[in-house]
Amino acid sequence: MEKNSLPAPFLSRIQQQLGAEAPLFLQSLALTSETSIRLNPFKGAEIAGEAVPWCAQGLYLPERPSFVADPLYHAGAYYVQEASSMMIGMTIDEQGDTNKEGRPLRILDLCAAPGGKSSLLAGAMPPGSLLISNEVIASRAAILAENMARWGHPGVIVTQNDPKDFAFLEGFFDLVVVDAPCSGEGMFRKDPAAIAEWSPDNVENCALRQQRILRDIAPVVRPGGMLVYSTCTFAPQEDEEMVSWLLSELGDDFELAPFALQEGWGWDSLRLAGVKDAAHRAWPHRVRGEGLFICRFRRKGEGNEEQGITPVPRGFEGNKDLRREERKKRKNKEQGIKKGKGGSEEWRELVAPFIADDPDLHQELADDRVFLYPKAVAEVMPLLTGRLRMLRKGVLAGKLHRKGLAPAHELALSSLLSETVPRCALEKEAALRYLQKEDLPAADFHLPATHLPTANWLLPTYQNIPLGWAKLVGPRLKNQLPVNWRIRRL
Numbered sequence: 001m002e003k004n005s006l007p008a009p010f011l012s013r014i015q016q017q018l019g020a021e022a023p024l025f026l027q028s029l030a031l032t033s034e035t036s037i038r039l040n041p042f043k044g045a046e047i048a049g050e051a052v053p054w055c056a057q058g059l060y061l062p063e064r065p066s067f068v069a070d071p072l073y074h075a076g077a078y079y080v081q082e083a084s085s086m087m088i089g090m091t092i093d094e095q096g097d098t099n100k101e102g103r104p105l106r107i108l109d110l111c112a113a114p115g116g117k118s119s120l121l122a123g124a125m126p127p128g129s130l131l132i133s134n135e136v137i138a139s140r141a142a143i144l145a146e147n148m149a150r151w152g153h154p155g156v157i158v159t160q161n162d163p164k165d166f167a168f169l170e171g172f173f174d175l176v177v178v179d180a181p182c183s184g185e186g187m188f189r190k191d192p193a194a195i196a197e198w199s200p201d202n203v204e205n206c207a208l209r210q211q212r213i214l215r216d217i218a219p220v221v222r223p224g225g226m227l228v229y230s231t232c233t234f235a236p237q238e239d240e241e242m243v244s245w246l247l248s249e250l251g252d253d254f255e256l257a258p259f260a261l262q263e264g265w266g267w268d269s270l271r272l273a274g275v276k277d278a279a280h281r282a283w284p285h286r287v288r289g290e291g292l293f294i295c296r297f298r299r300k301g302e303g304n305e306e307q308g309i310t311p312v313p314r315g316f317e318g319n320k321d322l323r324r325e326e327r328k329k330r331k332n333k334e335q336g337i338k339k340g341k342g343g344s345e346e347w348r349e350l351v352a353p354f355i356a357d358d359p360d361l362h363q364e365l366a367d368d369r370v371f372l373y374p375k376a377v378a379e380v381m382p383l384l385t386g387r388l389r390m391l392r393k394g395v396l397a398g399k400l401h402r403k404g405l406a407p408a409h410e411l412a413l414s415s416l417l418s419e420t421v422p423r424c425a426l427e428k429e430a431a432l433r434y435l436q437k438e439d440l441p442a443a444d445f446h447l448p449a450t451h452l453p454t455a456n457w458l459l460p461t462y463q464n465i466p467l468g469w470a471k472l473v474g475p476r477l478k479n480q481l482p483v484n485w486r487i488r489r490l
């Protein structure tokens with residue numbers, strides 16, 4: 001990148017921040033970004049790469065492959081994520097220190113699209129935990145929902161809400177992550193559009209918006225719980241000064257919660273308000289990753305870790321449209337059960353062949369659709385339903401028909417699948433044809449020798465990881481991939 005393609009006020013501020021190191025920083029912006037991925041701990045893909053030191057599942061790849069032409073990418077076996085962002089995992093590990101017994105956590109990822117940090121949090125949280133993965137912008141929330149479906153974790157609810165909408169959940173969350181919308185200086189190398197959008201006014205506007213977001217969301221952290229704040233910018237107004245702002249505005253309730261990193265990782269660990277390791281910054285000339293700033297606060301006071309469901313405040317009206325929708329769903333559910341599915345429990349027998357036997361799994365029939373999520377999440381679902389705009393909850397198992405369950409694509413990608421669902425292994429070329437929504441002739445697959453307990457539903461797999469569903473019709477595999485999930489162009 002040419003130095004003179006960068007805005008002059010940015011250059012002079014970087015000079016102040018880095019002094020003699022500024023030329024090294026500017027040189028690093030001309031280099032190609034590293035390509036890194038994070039493996040899905042529930043899928044067990046084997047991919048060669050160099051370990052990202054601060055993330056057990058993180059890998060640097062020797063070069064950037066065509067992800068669209070890799071069936072493992074479509075199967076959710078990994079998430080393409082730049083390495084600095086993987087630092088978020090350290091904050092939950094540290095949270096784990098105060099939670100040695102592995103108590104399920106309630107986590108809110110407030111600014112979550114496209115889902116890099118949410119997928120990491122979902123993989124790192126103790127069993128039975130709830131992650132609400134939220135994105136306020138509708139188009140981005142849809143992408144988040146798809147990425148979380150691909151990741152396949154049952155403890156995740158995807159919502160599309162404004163930070164203010166969470167006010168009724170005061171003191172509810174053990175961990176709230178605010179990966180704030182920012183001026184994006186740390187993305188200058190990866191995304192030249194970030195340079196075009198940058199201006200001192202934009203930095204100022206971002207800082208004001210970050211203050212609003214933090215002020216709105218701070219009350220939902222429980223006493224003793226954590227608030228993580230991160231940006232992908234180097235601008236002190238959005239980073240160090242946001243820490244000072246939070247301590248001055250909310251300091252009666254929040255204190256810095258430092259965490260130490262290993263020196264060899266190259267991160268710049270900052271002392272702020274007299275606290276060592278209060279925040280950490282990745283500069284791209286020192287760290288193998290893009291720019292990132294991260295810090296953490298603890299809400300003061302003793303947490304009641306066994307607090308159970310937070311009571312709904314008196315007089316809370318909820319959203320009328322959403323309540324109407326819920327009433328409709330409940331009615332449909334009753335009708336669905338009456339409509340010849342035989343009785344309130346028979347539908348469970350139709351679902352059973354598809355899902356792993358797990359006593360901690362809750363099954364919900366809504367209309368003719370079956371949703372699966374941990375029982376611990378089911379306990380808080382009545383509190384959330386009708387008050388948050390949910391795009392996904394747990395894993396959609398599928399739709400019930402008279403003859404059985406038509407399994408949903410996201411069930412195939414989830415960690416809830418029964419081991420006994422018949423699978424058929426595909427080589428790469430056939431897997432890519434499947435992912436382009438072609439039906440496959442017998443020559444492309446070996447039928448499992450076992451009896452097919454799930455009617456004719458089969459799971460085509462690539463390297464033992466399910467890609468979706470197919471139906472065995474005569475000698476062909478009839479492709480059941482949803483149209484919007486297919487590869488349009490290789």
Ligand code: SAM
Binds near residue numbers: 085110115116182
């Ligand atoms: N955490 C994401 C990840 O790791 O994939 C990246 C999040 S990005 C840095 C910030 C997000 O905040 C964007 O998706 C943006 O749409 C969202 N956002 C924008 N304005 C917002 C607001 N006023 N309140 C909350 N989130 C907002």
